[in-house]
Amino acid sequence: MDLTPYRxxxxxxxxxxxxxxxxxxxxxxxxxxxxxxxxPLFFPTESASAQLLYSFMTFGLAFFARPVGAIVFGHYxxxxxxxxxxxxxLMLMGGxxxxxxxxxxxxxxxxxxxxxxxxxxxxQGFGLGGEWGGAALLAVENAPPGWRSRFGMxxxxxxxxxxxxxxxxxxxxxxxxSDADFANWGWRIPFLxxxxxxxxxxxxxxxxxxxxxxxxxxxxxAPVSVPxxxxxxxxxxxxxxxxxxxxACFAIFYLxxxxxxxxxxxxxxxxKEQFLLIQLGAILxxxxxxxxxxxxxxxxxxxxxxxxxxxxxxxxxxLFGPSLASGSWLIIFLGLAAALxxxxxxxxxxxxxxxxxxxxxxxxxxxxxxxxAGGILGGxxxxxxxxxxxEWRGTPVVGLYLALAGLVSWLGLLMVRRPKPA
Numbered sequence: 001m002d003l004t005p006y007r008x009x010x011x012x013x014x015x016x017x018x019x020x021x022x023x024x025x026x027x028x029x030x031x032x033x034x035x036x037x038x039x040p041l042f043f044p045t046e047s048a049s050a051q052l053l054y055s056f057m058t059f060g061l062a063f064f065a066r067p068v069g070a071i072v073f074g075h076y077x078x079x080x081x082x083x084x085x086x087x088x089x090l091m092l093m094g095g096x097x098x099x100x101x102x103x104x105x106x107x108x109x110x111x112x113x114x115x116x117x118x119x120x121x122x123x124q125g126f127g128l129g130g131e132w133g134g135a136a137l138l139a140v141e142n143a144p145p146g147w148r149s150r151f152g153m154x155x156x157x158x159x160x161x162x163x164x165x166x167x168x169x170x171x172x173x174x175x176x177x178s179d180a181d182f183a184n185w186g187w188r189i190p191f192l193x194x195x196x197x198x199x200x201x202x203x204x205x206x207x208x209x210x211x212x213x214x215x216x217x218x219x220x221x222a223p224v225s226v227p228x229x230x231x232x233x234x235x236x237x238x239x240x241x242x243x244x245x246x247x248a249c250f251a252i253f254y255l256x257x258x259x260x261x262x263x264x265x266x267x268x269x270x271x272k273e274q275f276l277l278i279q280l281g282a283i284l285x286x287x288x289x290x291x292x293x294x295x296x297x298x299x300x301x302x303x304x305x306x307x308x309x310x311x312x313x314x315x316x317x318x319l320f321g322p323s324l325a326s327g328s329w330l331i332i333f334l335g336l337a338a339a340l341x342x343x344x345x346x347x348x349x350x351x352x353x354x355x356x357x358x359x360x361x362x363x364x365x366x367x368x369x370x371x372x373a374g375g376i377l378g379g380x381x382x383x384x385x386x387x388x389x390x391e392w393r394g395t396p397v398v399g400l401y402l403a404l405a406g407l408v409s410w411l412g413l414l415m416v417r418r419p420k421p422a
Contacts, residue, residue, distance in 0.1 A: 005144050005151075013154045015204045016139040019090055020158025021165070022197045023131045026097040026124060027062070028166040028257065029190040034059045035262030036170075036272070037187050041105045042114045052262060056383045058118055059258065062125025063380030066372035069129020071228055074365030077134055078227040081210050081218075082141075082364065086134040087202060093127030094198030096120045101191035133368030136351040141211035141360075143352075149302055152351025153294030159347070160287040163257065164280060165197070166190060171276040217360040227365040231358070235366055237415060238357040242370030243377070244412025245306065246354070248313045249347035250378030251405035255398070256282070256339045259383040260324060263390060263398070264332075268325065278329060282336035289344015302349035302356075303413060309345030310410035316342050317403025325395035339402070346409060357416065378405055 006013065038058070039051030069089070077085040100120050106113045135155040143151035169190050177186040224230045231239060257279065264270040297305045316339050323335025350371070358366035382405075386398040 005147050009142055009151070011204070012138060012142045012208055013151065015086075015201075015208050016135040016155045017158045017161065018197075018201045018204050019086060019131060019135045020155045021161040022090065022094065022158075022194070022201045023128055024159045024162030025166045025197055026093060026162075026194055027128065028163050029170070029194070030062075030097070030100070030121065030124065031059055031254070031258035032166065032170050032261060033187050033190075035258050036265070037183050038117070041107075041183070042117050044106050052266065053384070053387060054114075056258075056262075056387065058114070058121050060380035060384060061118055061121050062128065063372075063376045065122045065125030066129040066375055067369060069126035070133065070368035070372040071129075071365065072126075073130020074133060074368040075227055077130065077137075077364030077368075078362055079223040082134050082137050082214055083205065083208060083210055085130055085364070086138065087205050089127045089130035089134065090198060090201050090205065091127075093124055093131060094194060094201075096123030096127060097191055097194045098198075101188040129372050130368060132371055133364055136355055136367060137214075137364055138208070138211060140352055140355050141213035146298060148352040148356075149297035149349055150294045152355070153290050153348045155351055156290045156294075156344075156348050157287060159253070160283045160290070163283050163286075167276055167280050167283070169193065171273060171280065174273045174276065213360050221361070224361050227362045228369070231362045231366050231369065235358055235362065239366060239370050239373075241412045241415035242354050242357055242366070243373040244415070245409050246350060246371050246374035247378035247412070248310055248402075248405045248409035249343055249350065250375050251382045251402055252313060252316070252339050252343040252346070254379050254382040255320065255386055255402060256336050256343070259386045259398070260336065262383070263387070263395065264324060267390065268327075268395065270332075274329070275332075278333050279336060282333060282340050285337040286340035286344045286347075289341040290348035291344075293345045293348030297349040297352060302353035305349050306346055306353060307410065307413055309342060310406045310413065312342040313346060313406030313409070314403045317399040317401070317406060320399030320402055321396040322399075324398070346406075377408070 034055040039055040043051050043054040073085050073089050100117070103116055103120070104113050132155065136152060139151040139154050140148050173182060173186050173189060261275060261279065264275050265272045293305050293309070320335055320339055323331050326332060354367050354370060355363055382401060385401045389398045389400060
C-alpha cells in the first residue's frame with residue numbers, strides 16, 4: 001500500500017481532521033448535555049418529556065444557524081481563501097462552546113438563562129456552517145490524482161475522533177461524579193476542555209498554506225462578487241442534489257448518538273455509563289465505514305458507494321428501533337454498530353462527491369450550503385421526529401425516520417447521476 005501521499009500532505013490532512021474533530025466534539029458534548037441535564041437546568045416545567053423536547057429544540061437551533069454560517073463563511077472562503085476563513089470559523093465555534101461552560105441556570109437568572117443558551121447555540125451553529133466545507137476543500141483540493149476520496153475521508157474521520165473524546169470524557173465524569181454533582185457543575189467540564197482542542201486546531205491551521213486549486217483560480221480570474229448568487233443562478237440543481245444527499249448521514253448520526261442516549265437512559269431505563277460505553281465501541285464501526293468508503297470510492301466511484309449506503313440506510317431504519325428496545329446489550333450494540341457503519345458509507349465519500357459538484361470559484365459556498373441545509377432535514381429534525389414517533393407507537397418505530405432519510409438521499413443522488421470533476 002502506497003502511503004507516500006499521506007506522508008507528503010500530513011500537515012494538510014491533520015489540519016482538516018483536527019478541525020472537524022473539534023466540530024464534532026463541540027457538537028456532541030452539547031447533544032449529550034442536552035440529553036442528560038439541560039432540560040431541568042434551563043427549562044423549568046413539571047413534565048420531563050417537555051423538558052427534553054425543549055432541550056432538543058435548542059439542539060436543533062444550531063442546524064438552522066449552520067446554513068447562515070455557510071453563506072457567510074462560504075462567501076469569504078470563495079473570495080479571500082480557504083485558510084483564513086477556516087481559522088475564523090473555528091474561533092467562533094470554539095468560543096461559543098467555551099462560554100456555555102459559564103452559563104447561569106434558570107434557577108439563578110430566570111428566563112435569561114435559556115436565552116443565553118440559545119444565543120451561544122446559534123453561535124456554535126454559525127461557526128460550524130463554515131467548518132466542514134472548508135475542511136473538505138482543504139483535503140480534496142490538495143489531493144493527488146486518484147486520491148480525492150481517500151483525502152476527502154480525513155475531515156470525515158474527525159467525527160468519530162470528536163465523538164470518542166466527548167463520549168469518553170462524559171463516561172469518566174459519570175464514573176467519578178454523583179448524578180447530583182454532574183448536574184450541578186460536572187457538565188461544565190467538557191465545555192471548558194474544548195478550549196484545549198480549539199487551541200490545537202488553530203495551531204495546526206495557522207501553519208498551512210492556501211490550496212493549489214484556489215490559488216490557481218484567483219490568478220486566472222477575479223473572484224465572484226457574490227458567490228451565493230452565482231451558485232443559485234447556475235448550480236441550483238447541484239445544490240439541491242447535495243442537500244438531499246447528505247440527509248441520511250445526519251439522520252443516522254444523531255439518532256444513533258444523542259437520541260439513543262437520551263431515550264435509552266430515560267424512557268428505557270438503561271444505565272448511563274453502560275450505554276455510553278456501548279456507544280464508544282459502536283463508533284469505531286463508523287470510522288471503519290468511513291475508511292472503507294474512501295478506498296472503495298477511489299477504486300470505483302463515490303456515487304456508487306453513496307447509493308449503496310442509502311439502500312443500507314433504508315434497511316437499518318427498520319432494524320434500529322427494535323434493537324434499541326430489545327433490552328439486550330449485545331443486540332443494542334450490534335444495532336448501533338451497524339447503523340454507524342452504514343453512516344460511514346453515506347458520510348465518508350461526501351468530501352469528494354459534494355465538492356466535485358461545484359467549480360472552484362463557488363465551491364466553498366456550494367459545498368457548505370448543501371451540507372448544512374441537508375443538516376436541517378437530517379439532523380435538526382432527527383431527535384424531534386424520533387421522540388414524536390416514540391410517543392406515538394413506541395421505540396420500535398423510531399427508525400422509520402432513517403428509512404425516509406435514506407430514500408431522500410438516494411433521490412438526491414439520482415438528480416446528478418455521475419458528477420464530473422469541476
